[in-house]
Each structure stands twice: as structure tokens, then as C-alpha cells.
Amino acid sequence: MSPETACLALDPAVLLRAGAEAFIVLHKDALRERIDVRQTRVLDWEGDVLFLAQTDPPVPREASGAQAEVVALAPACGEELRPMGYVARVLDVRPDYPSAGLAVEAIAVSAPTPCDLFETSLRMHYRVPVEEDMGVGILLEGFETPQLLDFSAGGARVLVDASEQAYADLAVGKSIPFRLLFVGSGYAAGDAVVRSLRREDDRATCGLFFTNMEIRDIRYLERMVARVVSACRQREGDAGYV
Known part of the structure; x- marks a missing residue:
């Protein structure tokens, strides 16, 4: 999960706007070519905290404090998309986060700054x-x-x-x-x-x-x-x- 040092001209507030589809990568093992990536969506962005919908299988509350990679697909050229992500800290898993008038389970992670974003990969396998x-x-x-x-x-x-x-x-x-x-x-x-x-x-x-x-x-x-x-x-x- 080592990010590139270059700051990319991409607004994270647009990439990770409420309702946007996203992925949370909990584990990457390059040696064994294994990756634990789960699909989610952005619920909201409040200050320096990003709230993501709970995944299936769910991210446990015990993951609080762990590092994860939050990724969304950004337009590149033509109809191609490139995965852009950042290294986040899992802050909490909330059982009753208010969203669209309902109480839903949400994953709270640290929000990015523009210079946190880097191009990453959601694939680690031989094709x-x-x-x-x-x-x-x-x-x-x-x-x-x-x-x-x-x-x-x-x-x-x-x-x-x-x-x-x-x-x-x-x-x-x-x-x-x-x-x-x-x-x-x-x-x-x-x-x-x-x-x-x-x-x-x-x-x-x-x-x-x-x-x-x-x-x-x-x-x-x-x-x-x-x-x-x-x-x-x-x-x-x-x-x-x-």
C-alpha cells in the first residue's frame, strides 16, 4: 500500500462524494498474491472523517485502528477507469449511522487530502x-x-x-x-x-x-x-x- 509521492490533480471530494461506489482494501499480500477487497459506497464526508457503507462480509469493529486502502474508480481516457486510492485509518464501525432517514451500519475512516491520492490496483493476480x-x-x-x-x-x-x-x-x-x-x-x-x-x-x-x-x-x-x-x-x- 505504498503511495506515490506525486500529488495528482484530482479532487477527492468529487471522487468520494456521497453515493459514489468505492472499495476498501483491508489486506494486500504481494508475496502470496492475495488481496482482501470489499465493495462499498460513500455515505458522507464530515470534516476529516469519511463514512462508508458496511461491506459484505462486514468489516468488524475490531478493525478499528488498522490501516486500509480506500479506492474509487476515476475517469482516465475514453471509457477507461483507473483505480485511485489513499491509505486510510479505520476509526470505528458504527451500528446506527443516520443515512437517508435510516440508521445503518457504517465504517468510519480518515478522509484524504488531495495529495494523499495515488493510482493503485485492485488486482494482484496472473492473468x-x-x-x-x-x-x-x-x-x-x-x-x-x-x-x-x-x-x-x-x-x-x-x-x-x-x-x-x-x-x-x-x-x-x-x-x-x-x-x-x-x-x-x-x-x-x-x-x-x-x-x-x-x-x-x-x-x-x-x-x-x-x-x-x-x-x-x-x-x-x-x-x-x-x-x-x-x-x-x-x-x-x-x-x-x-
């Missing part, structure tokens, strides 16, 4: 190009025939056709329930957030970030990705001796 005989596919809610281009334990790239029912509703930031299928083994399920979107003629390439996954699905996906990567590297090694 695997999909081959026809790999036995891996994806189901996306609202799409009948999405084509999986590549995937990792943290996301995927998918090609969808304009004739699909949900094509017109595609937008950066949209969350789509997914299942990543491994033929003869099982699947991992969760929500896929559209990180990037490139439309070309009658189709679009979507960059997806996986979130809201059960622990068992995360562990299963990590195992399957490691197995596929190992097999790919073995084939590459064998090809060198042919």
Missing part, C-alpha cells in the same frame, strides 16, 4: 489467456453467450455481442452476477464490476473485477487458477524440448 481446450467459461447474468478472453483470481476480460439482451445497459461501474466455470470441477461465483468497456461495431470487450465472493469461492478460484497456470507453464516448457 491466464483462454484457449479452446482449456475447459473454462463464464456465465454473466443477462448474457447468453459471453466469450471469456482471459481470467485471473481477481477478474476477467469478456467479449459480448450487441445482440445480447443486457448489452445496452453495459456501463463502467455496473455490477453483474457471474459464475466462472471449470468444466468437470465446479465454479466460483460473485459479482463482476465493469472496470473498462470498449465498444467495437457490434460487440464490446469488458474488463471485469471480481468482488462479493464467498471465502470458499475465492479459495477455489485461487486453486483452479494456480492449476491452470501450472499446466500452461508445463506445456510451454515441454514445447521448448520439441
